[in-house]
Amino acid sequence: MIKIKNREKLITNGETELNQKARKLSLDSLESALNAVDPKRIIKSRISLQNSVLKVNGYSFDLKGFKHVYVVGGGKASGSMAEALEQILSEHIADGFINIPRGTKHKTKVIKLHETSHPIPDETGVEGTRRILEIAEKAGENDLVICLISGGGSSLMPLPRGDISIVDKKKITEALLKCGATINEINTVRKHISDFKGGWLAKKAYPATVLNLILSDVIGDPLDFIASGPTVPDSTTFHEAVKILKKYELWNTVPESIRKVLSDGEKGLIPETPKADDQVFKKVFTVVVGNNRFASLAACESLRSNGLNTLLLTSTLEGEARHVGTVLASIAHEISISQNPVSKPAGIVAGGETTVTVKGKGLGGRNQEIALSAALKLEGMNGVVLASLSTDGVDGPTDAAGAIVDGKTLERAADKGLNPEEFLAENNSYNFFSELGDLIFTGPTGTNVNDVSVIIVL
Structure with missing residues (x-):
């Protein structure tokens, strides 16, 4: 079971009886969301082995017909997936061989779990990715390669293209994460500066049969953007990658090695990523075993079972985090005033993934920024709570999963001499909530399906 480690403290911080009740309901629903996308539970529920026949989502693979079965991949949830699959x-x-985030612990006997860096790639990731490629390349026509792919795989499985160094890869990753680019834009660039992403792993594994088991962390489950799609056809181009860097005014500041690869690609001097008409994909089968909707629906069910009128607002939430927080708080106000879009007692769930354009020098994450901006709108409301977390347990470059706020958050902040607007301007939500004791801590959860926000109006 995945649990919020400091839930009792978070509940008592509500001060009023109604706030404490609302906080408990929100945390219960978030725990339900996390456990619904526990990779071990998902793999064991979606995959079966009957008389040597592997069955998953309508596909059947008779393992007696394969000479070897190999398992490769990477991502925040891939270690748990590997443990269950084994x-x-x-x-x-x-x-x-699986690349997993440093510090996560799983038990496997045959599948090697290789710890490496996230979200900024490093040389250990390159070493692990080369090992994955070695296994893929030795797979023959009568072999089955099972790829366990989950969010975070883009950083955990780096293999820079051409003369691009891992230092150059770090620089562009940091720049893309800070500029406000969407994950799809970031991964478009990543795919075109890699010898692994964007379908290249499938190319290396051919003519083996490839079965992709994917836990999606990308809104809408576009396969070529989840972990930058190492085993599926790429829908993007070098030209699009260049346009993205120019859009965010990064083209002239990224390392020369990256500009050269992308420019050469635009000119047709180096091959494009494999596309849908490539023969290698005729032997590739893909199953999305879980996504944000799984988690969001579980959060709704928890609220419903506790007697709340519930609404899944969306599982495709996007936008600047601070603006999203304001909108979610406005919905809470509307419920309180007009009983719309659902009547009190109400529970609203919104899943997805926002972005933060970093302009300040503080510390925080997108869920913490959602919560801080929401707090500005919820001031003075009793029995109204917003809690938001990242399902991987790591919100931005922090050790917190997210944060929780209510109508007394600003009053408590004022008592401590904290100015929420100043903290928001500096992208310093972590330190704001640290002072209040309202950061949500789960530790690394071993899963990753974006974020879940819950609004309670009692």
Whole structure:
């Protein structure tokens, strides 16, 4: 079970009886969301082995017909996925290698779990990615390669193209994460400066059969953007990657090695990423085993079971985090005033992934910024709470999963001499909530399906 470690403290911080009740309801629903997308639970519920036949989502693979079964991949949830898959397939797996975030612990016997850096890639990630490619390249026509892909895989499986160094890769990753680019834009660039992403892993594995098991962290589940799509056709181009860097005024500041690769690609001097008409994809099968909607629906069900009128507002939430927080708080106000879009007692769930354009020098994450901006709108309301977290347990470059606020948050902040507008302007939401004790801590959850925000109006 995945639990919020400091839930009792977060509840008592509500001060009033109604706020404490609302806080408890929101935290219960977030825990339900996290456990609904526990990778071990998902793999064991979606995959079965019957008389050597592997069955998943309508596909059947008779393992007796394959000479070897290999398991490769990477991502924040891929370690848990590997552990569960190994328990199902046990002696059928010949070899395996998975890149996982540093500090996460899982138990496997055959599949090697290689710890590396996230969100900024490093040389250990390159080493692990090369090992994954070695396994893929040795797979033959009568072999099955199972790829366990989850969010975070883009950073965890780096393999820079051409003369691009890992230092150059770090620089562009940091710039893209700070400029406000969407994950799809970031991954478009990543795919075109990599010898692994954008379908290249599938190319290396051919003519083996490839089965992708994907836990999606990208809104709408576009396969070529989840972990930058190493085993699926790429829908983007070098030209689009260049346009994105120019859009965010990064083209003239990124390392020369990156500009050269992208320019050469635009000119047709180096191959484009593999597209849908490439023969390698005729032997690739893909199943999305879980996504944000799974988590968001579970959060709704928790609220419903506790007697609240519930609404799944969206599982495709996007936008600047501080603006999203204001909108979510406005919905809470509307419910309080007019009983719309649902009547009190109400529980609203919004899943997705926002962005933060970093302009200040503070510390925080998108969920913490959602909560801080919402707090500015909820001032004085009793029994109204917003809680928001990242399902991987790591919100931005912090050790917190997210934060929780209510109508007394600003009053408590004022008592401590904290100015919320100043903290928001500096992108310093972590330190604001640290002072109040309202950061949500789960530790690394071993899963990753974007973020979930919950609004309670009692």
